[in-house]
Amino acid sequence: MTDTATWVAACKLNELPKEDVKRWDHGSKSFAVFRTADDRVFVTDDICTHEYAHISDGFVMGTTVECPRHAGCFDFRTGEALNPPACNRLKTYSAKVENGTVFVQIG
Amino acid sequence: MKSDVGQAEDWPTSTFTLNDAPVEKNLSEHGMVIVGAGHAGARAAEALRKNGWSGKLTIVESEDAMPYERPPLSKAVLSGTNSFEKYPILVDGFFAANGIEHIRDTTALSIDRNSHLIELSNGAELPYHRLLLAPGAEPRRLNVIGSDLGKISFLRSASDANRLASWLQESAKVVIVGGGLIGLEAAASAIARKCDVTVVELANRLMNRAVPEKIALAAKLRHEKEGVCFKLGCAVKEINGVNNVSSLRLSTGEILECDVVLISVGVEPRVSLAQAAGLDIDNGIAVDKYLRTSDVSIYSAGDACSFADEASGERIRLECWKNAEDQAYVVAKNMLGGEQIYSTSPWMWSDQYESTIQIAGFPARGPFITERVCLDGSLLLFHMTETGHIAGVSGFGSLREVGRGVRFGQLMIQRMLTPGVGDLCDYTVDLRSLIVPAVVA
Ligand SMILES: Cc1cc2nc3c(=O)[nH]c(=O)nc-3n(C[C@H](O)[C@H](O)[C@H](O)COP(=O)(O)OP(=O)(O)OC[C@H]3O[C@@H](n4cnc5c(N)ncnc54)[C@H](O)[C@@H]3O)c2cc1C
Numbered sequence: 001m002t003d004t005a006t007w008v009a010a011c012k013l014n015e016l017p018k019e020d021v022k023r024w025d026h027g028s029k030s031f032a033v034f035r036t037a038d039d040r041v042f043v044t045d046d047i048c049t050h051e052y053a054h055i056s057d058g059f060v061m062g063t064t065v066e067c068p069r070h071a072g073c074f075d076f077r078t079g080e081a082l083n084p085p086a087c088n089r090l091k092t093y094s095a096k097v098e099n100g101t102v103f104v105q106i107g
Numbered sequence: 108m109k110s111d112v113g114q115a116e117d118w119p120t121s122t123f124t125l126n127d128a129p130v131e132k133n134l135s136e137h138g139m140v141i142v143g144a145g146h147a148g149a150r151a152a153e154a155l156r157k158n159g160w161s162g163k164l165t166i167v168e169s170e171d172a173m174p175y176e177r178p179p180l181s182k183a184v185l186s187g188t189n190s191f192e193k194y195p196i197l198v199d200g201f202f203a204a205n206g207i208e209h210i211r212d213t214t215a216l217s218i219d220r221n222s223h224l225i226e227l228s229n230g231a232e233l234p235y236h237r238l239l240l241a242p243g244a245e246p247r248r249l250n251v252i253g254s255d256l257g258k259i260s261f262l263r264s265a266s267d268a269n270r271l272a273s274w275l276q277e278s279a280k281v282v283i284v285g286g287g288l289i290g291l292e293a294a295a296s297a298i299a300r301k302c303d304v305t306v307v308e309l310a311n312r313l314m315n316r317a318v319p320e321k322i323a324l325a326a327k328l329r330h331e332k333e334g335v336c337f338k339l340g341c342a343v344k345e346i347n348g349v350n351n352v353s354s355l356r357l358s359t360g361e362i363l364e365c366d367v368v369l370i371s372v373g374v375e376p377r378v379s380l381a382q383a384a385g386l387d388i389d390n391g392i393a394v395d396k397y398l399r400t401s402d403v404s405i406y407s408a409g410d411a412c413s414f415a416d417e418a419s420g421e422r423i424r425l426e427c428w429k430n431a432e433d434q435a436y437v438v439a440k441n442m443l444g445g446e447q448i449y450s451t452s453p454w455m456w457s458d459q460y461e462s463t464i465q466i467a468g469f470p471a472r473g474p475f476i477t478e479r480v481c482l483d484g485s486l487l488l489f490h491m492t493e494t495g496h497i498a499g500v501s502g503f504g505s506l507r508e509v510g511r512g513v514r515f516g517q518l519m520i521q522r523m524l525t526p527g528v529g530d531l532c533d534y535t536v537d538l539r540s541l542i543v544p545a546v547v548a
């Protein structure tokens with residue numbers, strides 16, 4: 001597979017508020033698509049690594065997202081778990097914006 | 108052990124006062140001892156190492172298990188979704204990798220404060236320099252005839268949860284005595300296992316102590332939808348059965364047939380060890396703002412300790428995960444000579460079915476309630492003071508609305524904002540917009 005073949009359009013940038021997150025379902029998976037206050041986009045797995053919760057239902061501040069269930073925090077740029085009860089990383093994916101559309105590299 | 112961990116002699120002993128007792132030898136060689144490897148104890152052990160304590164560190168635990176999270180016991184473990192081993196507090200091998208001696212299946216029996224020794228149930232004596240008491244809390248008993256029959260349990264430990272889970276067979280008649288948070292989580296788990304569930308509660312409403320009335324009512328309706336039957340305003344007068352429980356007699360005279368009983372009528376702080384050692388006890392092991400007991404060499408954290416709340420001056424005790432977690436970090440710093448003040452910002456959650464209850468701050472201190480019903484039916488309550496400040500926020504419903512709403516409420520509390528009532532109750536107003544100027548700053 002070529003590099004370009006793995007980039008999939010996820011959503012329009014303007015559908016995604018600044019400093020917020022949106023869920024994107026693709027195939028059987030859910031992804032969390034983040035937009036920072038300065039317009040960078042990042043993508044992670046959407047299911048919390050602690051118990052079960054959609055990270056896209058969480059609370060974004062700066063470059064962290066807080067899980068809505070038990071407030072475990074992740075740095076969504078790297079997926080790093082920042083505080084208990086979250087302790088395992090969230091998987092991250094490369095993302096880019098082209099002509100107002102957010103693309104995610106999966107696979 | 109990690110190479111960046113400092114040496115024992117780097118330790119700032121000069122900041123300590125050792126209880127005015129003559130120091131005959133270098134007590135710091137005795138190291139740190141923690142009683143209780145529950146949430147507060149395990150996290151404090153981790154924090155002591157992270158804060159540079161490289162000397163001896165011993166943690167004593169009555170249970171024969173590695174430290175585990177208790178919240179999943181009434182949820183995933185009881186409903187059979189996962190085993191408790193899936194919820195460790197520390198990463199696998201943490202104690203060994205960090206040179207921490209974990210003495211399990213062993214109880215601390217007494218403390219000799221003069222000699223700085225604790226006596227263990229395995230016959231050993233353990234010297235300490237600084238001691239942390241993190242013994243947690245004990246389920247309250249029900250003093251009625253028959254409460255020692257078979258198939259009656261409390262729910263505090265993993266073995267309690269495993270035993271109860273094995274009794275929750277399909278169609279089993281389960282009676283839960285006590286409509287508090289843990290009782291109701293257990294009710295939801297028993298429903299997931301297709302049991303027939305009745306909750307008996309002394310008060311006229313559920314979750315009387317911890318949860319605002321409207322939230323409790325919303326949760327009750329949710330449980331009733333799932334088929335849970337409630338007997339409110341009723342006391343259990345007698346438990347009957349031959350070997351195992353077979354029925355309960357209530358104060359109304361009603362007889363409830365049952366196969367399994369969970370007694371979940373609150374907890375009492377485990378104070379006996381501290382009390383016998385002559386430490387001050389006041390609604391728990393009394394600690395000062397540094398989480399130090401009345402003996403400067405002994406600290407306490409978690410469900411067992413009571414502390415003076417900064418705002419009200421009241422001596423309070425919090426029985427929730429966040430409190431144990433936060434106190435562990437503070438106490439570890441202070442055991443190492445720091446002077447960090449523990450200031451609480453209470454927050455707790457309870458998961459029942461797919462819904463969540465979350466409560467932050469002190470709802471009882473905000474008599475004026477502003478209610479927001481979200482588009483998906485989730486309920487958020489902002490508990491406001493006379494000055495329009497938010498004292499507490501609570502919610503019941505979806506993770507998205509309640510998780511975010513309570514988080515925004517916490518920010519409003521922290522920043523002492525006075526948002527307009529009209530905006531708070533209007534679900535079309537984004538709560539973020541009410542804190543945005545502060546976020547940007
Ligand atoms: C079933 C259940 C569900 C819960 N759900 C939630 C929830 O959803 N949200 C929330 O915020 N909180 C919840 N909690 C509360 C939370 O788990 C507790 O607040 C937290 O565990 C307190 O930590 P602790 O270290 O003080 O006590 P514990 O975790 O109870 O640990 C104390 C430990 O000390 C040991 N010990 C006691 N005495 C001795 C002795 N003399 N010698 C040696 N060892 C001793 C005990 O065996 C125990 O392991 C729940 C608790 C339970 C039981």
Ligand code: FES
Pocket residue numbers: 048049050051052053067068069070071072085086
């Ligand atoms: S499910 Fe996300 S922190 Fe627990």
